[in-house]
Amino acid sequence: MKTADRGFWARGVSEALRRFGPLAALLLMGLALSLLSEHFLTFDNLLNVFRQSAVNTLLALGQLLVIITAGIDLSVGSILGLCCVLAALLVKAGAPPGLAIAAALAAGAGLGTINGLLFTKLRLPHPFIPTLGMMNVARGLALVITGGFPVSELGGGFRYWGAGAVAGIPAPVIVVVCFCVLFHVFLTRTTLGRDIYAIGGNRQAALLSGIPVDRRLALVYGLSGFMSAAGAVVLAGRMNSGFPLAGVGAELDSIAAVIIGGASFFGGSGTVLGTLVGALIMGVLRNGLNLLNVSAYWQTVVIGVVIVAAVWVDVLRQRATEKSRAARR
Amino acid sequence: MGFRNRRCEAVALAAALVLAGGCSRVEQTKKLEIVLVVKALDSEFWQRLKSGAEAAARADPGVKFAVLAPEREINIDQQVAILEDQVLKKVSALAVAPAGVAEVVPVLEKAKAAGIPVVIVDTDVPWPSRVSFVGIDNRLGGRLAGEYVLRAIGGQGKVAVIRGVMGVATQDDRLAGFREVIAQAPGVQYVAAQPANSERALGMSVMENLLTLHRDLRAVFATNDQMALGAMEAIAARNLTGKIVLVGFDATREAVRAVQAGRMSAVMAQYAEAIGRRAIEEAIKAARAQPVEKRVDIGTALVTKENAGEFLR
Numbered sequence: 001m002k003t004a005d006r007g008f009w010a011r012g013v014s015e016a017l018r019r020f021g022p023l024a025a026l027l028l029m030g031l032a033l034s035l036l037s038e039h040f041l042t043f044d045n046l047l048n049v050f051r052q053s054a055v056n057t058l059l060a061l062g063q064l065l066v067i068i069t070a071g072i073d074l075s076v077g078s079i080l081g082l083c084c085v086l087a088a089l090l091v092k093a094g095a096p097p098g099l100a101i102a103a104a105l106a107a108g109a110g111l112g113t114i115n116g117l118l119f120t121k122l123r124l125p126h127p128f129i130p131t132l133g134m135m136n137v138a139r140g141l142a143l144v145i146t147g148g149f150p151v152s153e154l155g156g157g158f159r160y161w162g163a164g165a166v167a168g169i170p171a172p173v174i175v176v177v178c179f180c181v182l183f184h185v186f187l188t189r190t191t192l193g194r195d196i197y198a199i200g201g202n203r204q205a206a207l208l209s210g211i212p213v214d215r216r217l218a219l220v221y222g223l224s225g226f227m228s229a230a231g232a233v234v235l236a237g238r239m240n241s242g243f244p245l246a247g248v249g250a251e252l253d254s255i256a257a258v259i260i261g262g263a264s265f266f267g268g269s270g271t272v273l274g275t276l277v278g279a280l281i282m283g284v285l286r287n288g289l290n291l292l293n294v295s296a297y298w299q300t301v302v303i304g305v306v307i308v309a310a311v312w313v314d315v316l317r318q319r320a321t322e323k324s325r326a327a328r329r
Numbered sequence: 330m331g332f333r334n335r336r337c338e339a340v341a342l343a344a345a346l347v348l349a350g351g352c353s354r355v356e357q358t359k360k361l362e363i364v365l366v367v368k369a370l371d372s373e374f375w376q377r378l379k380s381g382a383e384a385a386a387r388a389d390p391g392v393k394f395a396v397l398a399p400e401r402e403i404n405i406d407q408q409v410a411i412l413e414d415q416v417l418k419k420v421s422a423l424a425v426a427p428a429g430v431a432e433v434v435p436v437l438e439k440a441k442a443a444g445i446p447v448v449i450v451d452t453d454v455p456w457p458s459r460v461s462f463v464g465i466d467n468r469l470g471g472r473l474a475g476e477y478v479l480r481a482i483g484g485q486g487k488v489a490v491i492r493g494v495m496g497v498a499t500q501d502d503r504l505a506g507f508r509e510v511i512a513q514a515p516g517v518q519y520v521a522a523q524p525a526n527s528e529r530a531l532g533m534s535v536m537e538n539l540l541t542l543h544r545d546l547r548a549v550f551a552t553n554d555q556m557a558l559g560a561m562e563a564i565a566a567r568n569l570t571g572k573i574v575l576v577g578f579d580a581t582r583e584a585v586r587a588v589q590a591g592r593m594s595a596v597m598a599q600y601a602e603a604i605g606r607r608a609i610e611e612a613i614k615a616a617r618a619q620p621v622e623k624r625v626d627i628g629t630a631l632v633t634k635e636n637a638g639e640f641l642r
Contacts, residue, residue: 039418048417052410148495148524152431163435235406239432245403245494245526290414293395295370296407300400 014321021313022261022277029281033288040288047170051238053283054172055080055231055247057276059254060261061183062112062227064275065220067258068187069200070267071127073221075115075134076228077250081243082142083108083232087158088151088242097158105229111138112225116218127221135251142244152241162237172234176276179230184272196220200267256303257282260310281306360393361421361616363609366411367450368402368428372527372555373581374601378451381605382424389613402527403494405429412436416443422616424463424608426451430498446615450608452499460615463608463625467499470597470629471506471552474576477595477631478511478548481574485516486547489539491556493527500527503552503578520546525556532559540567548574554584554596561593580632580640589637598630598640 034041059076066073083104090100111134118130164171187193195216198206207213231250236242261278263270282303289299365382367375379396386394397415399407408428415423416439423445427433434456440447446460453462478488488511493500504522511517520543525531532551539546540563549564551557557577564573570592577584580598587593607625615621632640 042417045414045417048413052413055406146495150429150431150496152496238435239406239409239429240435241429241432243405243429243432243496246406248403286410287414290397290411291418293364293397296398296400296411297370 011321011324014317014324017313017317018262021317022274022281022310025310026277026281026284029284029288033284033291037288037291039291045287045291047173049280049283049287050173050176051170052287053279054170054176055235055238056250056253056257056282057176057279058179058227058231058234059247059250060257060275060279061179061272062224063251063254064183064258064261064263064270064272065187065196066127066224067200067255067263067265068196068267068270069217069220070203070265071119071217071220072131072255073112073115073224074128074131074251075111075138076224076231076254077247077252078135078138078142079108079111079225079228080232080235080247080250081245082111082138083229084236084242084246085142085146085151085244086242087233088154088236089145091154091158092151097155097160100158101161101233104232105226108229108232109222109226112228113218113222115225116221119221120214120217131221139244139248146242146244148244150241150243152243154236154240154242159237159240162234162239164237172238175230175234179227180272180276187272192216192219197268200269202268253282256307260307262310262314264314278310360391361389361613362393362395362418363422363424363612363616364394364415364420365396365424365426365450365605365609365612366408366415367396367398367426368408368452369400369404370396370398371401372553372579373583374554374579374599377581377601378426378605381602382609383605384602385606385609385613392613394609399428402428405432409433409436413439416440416445419443420445422446422448422612424448424450424612427454428497430454430496446612446621448608448612448615448621451604452497454498460621461608461611461623461625463604463611463627464499465599465604465627465629467502468506468509470578470599471503471508471550472510473506473629473631474503474550474578474595474597475507475510477633478507478550478574478576479514479517481594482517482547484514487518487520487543487545488548488550489520489543489546490522491525491532491535491539491549491551491560492522493524493552493556495524500552507550525551525559527553527555529555529559532556533563534559536560536563537566540564540569546573548576550576550578552578554579554581557584557593557596558587561587565592582641585632585637585640588632588634589641591634595631595633598632600627603627 039045063073086107087100087104090103115130115134119127124130161171195211199213257278258275260281261274285302286299386392397411405428413436437447437456441458448461449459451464492504511519523535525535551560554577574594577596580596584596588596604627611621
């Protein structure tokens with residue numbers, strides 16, 4: 001009786017940690033920073049944090065899908081760079097902004113789908129390989145088609161999604177909120193979403209239960225590429241430039257956001273809310289340390305520590321859960 | 330000053346690590362807050378520019394000063410985020426060495442809207458609202474480098490350039506000045522301008538490739554010292570030291586010592602400390618609404634084995 005009781009409580013705490021741990025960490029961090037800097041907890045600054053986290057959040061949403069299937073997408077930063085310059089070149093060539101954006105999104109989705117097909121059709125051993133290849137191909141192409149030069153001064157219409165605002169709320173923030181809602185509904189309320197969790201939980205079992213695994217994987221990588229392009233549209237608009245080195249290293253930031261947000265590297269778990277919180281934790285850290293005039297080098301150190309700490313807490317939690325299960329038996 | 334900064338860093342770090350903690354608010358003072366945001370701090374050039382800037386800030390007891398930078402020169406979006414956060418703090422004046430010429434303009438506009446005067450440092454931007462530009466005439470520097478190369482190779486042979494990120498005015502201007510001069514020599518074949526992102530390791534691998542492609546290469550102009558030092562290692566690895574003319578740009582101590590030792594032929598001087606010092610002096614003036622010099626040219630000079638000693642003092 002006593003042990004069962006203890007197990008019950010341990011499970012409760014463990015479940016709460018899993019669901020709200022990252023959020024609690026974010027709030028604590030916010031509290032600490034608002035004590036350290038009077039600029040932190042202002043409406044304008046919180047908008048700044050959201051705006052600065054927008055691109056990483058968009059990439060991380062795509063990365064989340066991939067990581068739920070126990071995969072990894074190393075090409076998101078490069079696809080972002082390529083889509084940035086594609087959209088910018090089209091705008092410069094006189095294309096209407098809507099067309100340039102649509103073309104960039106289509107290119108992103110296409111390149112992502114190629115990642116998925118390379119993985120499933122060529123039976124490459126791990127998604128690391130095709131996406132590592134794509135990371136180089138897309139970056140190289142971005143440099144080739146621009147000769148390495150940034151394509152800047154893009155004009156008002158195109159810049160809307162990066163630099164515009166609705167009723168004082170920056171457009172990138174609205175984009176992020178919309179995609180978060182869409183992805184949340186997609187993952188939790190649709191058969192496709194459940195298929196994706198099933199593939200990550202146990203690919204063989206998913207296959208045996210009739211899920212078209214290869215098609216779902218192509219979709220997942222396609223969506224990740226699409227989100228990279230969405231990030232590109234926001235970034236190019238924000239910076240008024242499509243620069244071929246945009247998003248160098250962004251793949252690692254997006255993976256970090258997903259992992260800090262509580263998703264498992266072994267697949268089968270991960271939530272949109274967690275990923276959003278993970279991206280915001282990184283954004284809040286960078287912004288807060290900027291406000292305190294702490295050098296970018298220290299920011300990198302701190303983010304590294306947070307990644308390891310977040311996963312370690314998760315490991316401790318899982319161990320506690322297993323112990324309580326064992327105790328019940 | 331440095332001590333307080335470091336203590337503040339430590340406090341911030343500790344707080345972030347334990348995800349909690351209380352600390353007294355930074356005390357409110359009426360000091361001017363001047364912030365210098367550069368492209369990176371990963372080379373001697375930026376470190377020296379920083380120390381010149383710090384000296385200028387120290388000389389004025391009414392100034393609180395900080396230097397910030399993204400991790401690498403190519404992280405333009407990180408620099409934009411740093412600038413946004415400084416604009417939000419409504420600092421008294423900003424001095425900015427833009428990592429991307431067009432990319433920083435939107436955030437500079439925000440600074441202007443917030444009433445923050447901006448001094449542009451090192452790399453000029455086509456933004457008329459800057460209160461001052463402090464730097465050198467990079468085109469002239471490129472021309473002087475070109476004239477030296479022509480003399481050194483007797484106006485004959487293959488010449489290559491290793492350059493920094495495309496579309497950055499300093500780099501474009503140095504290259505343009507260099508090409509202007511080289512184009513006038515009919516005996517010179519201009520073979521390539523390869524980008525190496527102002528990084529040393531890339532400078533080395535680009536040089537290795539150039540040496541493989543062009544066995545009869547006579548001279549290389551690297552548009553900053555980091556790339557030149559990388560190229561120098563590649564040249565040395567093939568036992569070509571002294572046989573290929575190598576010219577750098579910045580005159581960091583390491584590069585000047587290499588010139589003195591004959592491992593590099595020449596280097597264009599940038600008086601980095603003076604650039605930093607004058608930039609902050611102008612920024613302080615702007616913050617106090619005093620008249621500011623619209624353009625401060627620090628000047629450049631050719632450093633060769635003969636005069637290298639003067640630059641090491």
